[in-house]
Amino acid sequence: MAKPGRNAGSAPSGAVAGSRMSQERRTYAALDLGTNNCRLLVARPNGDGFRVVDAFSRIVRLGEGLGGSRRLKEAAIARTIDALQVCRTKMEARGVTRARLIATEACRAAENGAEFIQRVREEALLDLEVVDRETEAHLAVAGCAALADPHAEGAILFDIGGGSSELAWLTGAARDRRSLRQRVRAWTSLPVGVVTLAERHGGVHVDREGFEGMVAEVLGLISEFAQEVGSARRCQRFHLLGTSGTVTTIAGVHLGLKRYDRRQVDGVWMQDGDVTDVMERLLGMSFDERAANPCIGNERADLVLAGCAILEAIRRTFPAGRLRIADRGLREGILMQLMDEDGVWAPGRRPNA
Structure with missing residues (x-):
């Protein structure tokens, strides 16, 4: 297999370039390698959107221990390369013609990040693009x-x-995706996530004091952005829109799902009080109780309260009556950009995203 790389210029061996193919034959892939997860989506254009034909997600904890050593550990690298090899196999099987494969904070921060990218190139035969914040x-x-x-x-x-x-x-209610970048009035990237925060403060046994310590750390990091966008909170019908395992977990617990179901979670609205109730329930659970919850599981039981602390800092900084939950994110954004660049949608029929 050739190596899908930066800006998705490459495709599997023998594939016809996307611009010379019919829409029906184009197959796109988006891979997001984060500090905690490795996720892949494979999709084909369908009407004015796209249809997912394959997906993969695995918790790899690539950034495990990174906050202390500043280096990716060998065990984490091995887990991640194994997951990436699965992704490569799936892309080959689906005949992917264009792809973009990105890596984020763990690879940005690690002293041996470049070495890891080279190993992925040699062992998984994939070119990862380390994107900026x-x-x-x-x-x-x-x-x-x-x-x-x-x-x-x-x-x-x-x-x-x-x-x-x-x-x-985000400002305005523009429906044309071509103007989406203009709707982003300000942005920031906080150098903290569920893995790094849980490793610093502990994620297995978290009491109220420990939780508030995590919230305080995030509040300090978010304060400059809060000053920049202070007027956002005065917008009419202002709300929060969150994507991540943290918010989808909260939504799943809120809905009382016996098994996580993306179809019930993606797009659901939660009132502010409902969010508070779920976080209080999670804070009152033991590690074993969190691990037993079908929307959390053992692999995320030590991270979910760190995620709740980050969410709580956001809520305190930007009080809102409503939170909308998104079980979508970077991969969907990549797919839409690739398909838009290839002109697979007729003018005026682009997905509203």
């Missing part, structure tokens, strides 16, 4: 903005990651 923020916006209330004058969109958290202030 601005690119990451705008991809999250591209993937999630369709869920913003079309009648709201403003919203704070946030993506709580494993090693960083991105926030953007």
Whole structure:
């Protein structure tokens, strides 16, 4: 397999370039390698949107211990390369013609990040693009903005990651995706995520004092952005729009799901009081109780309260009556950008995102 790389210029061996193919034959892939997760989506254009034909998600904890050593650990590298090899196999099987494969905070921050990228190239035969924080923020916006209330004058969109958290202030109710970048009035990337915060403060046994300590750390990091976009909170019908395992977990617990179901979670609205109730329930649970919850599981039980602390800092900084949950993000943003560049949608029929 050839190596899908920067700006998705490459495609599997023998594929015809996307611009010379019929829409039906084009197959796109978007891979997001974060500090905690490795996620892949494979999709084909469908009408005025796209249809997902394959997906993969695995918790790899690439950034495990990164905050202390500043280096990616060998065990984490091995786990991640194994997951990436699965992704490569899926892309080959689906005949991917264009792809973009991105890596985020763990690879940005690690002293041996470049060495890891080279190993991925040699062992998984994939070229990862390490994107900067601005690119990451705008991809999250591209993937999630369709869920913003079309009648709201403003919203704070946030993506709580494993090693960083991105926030953007969206204004207006523009429906044309070509003007989406103009709707981002301000953005920031906080150098903290669920993995880094949990490693510093502890994630297994978290009491009220420890939780508030995490919230205080994030409040300090978010204060400059809060001053920059202070007027956002005075927008008509202002709301929060969140994407991440943290907010989808909160929504799943709120809905009482016996098994996580994206179809019930993506796009759901939660009132502010409901968010508070769920976070209080999670804070009152033991580690074993969190691990037993079908919307959390053992792999995320030590991270969910760190995510709640980041969310709580956002809520205190930008009080809002409503939070909309997005089970979508960087990968969807990548797919829409690639398909838009290839002109797969007729003018005026582009996805509203």
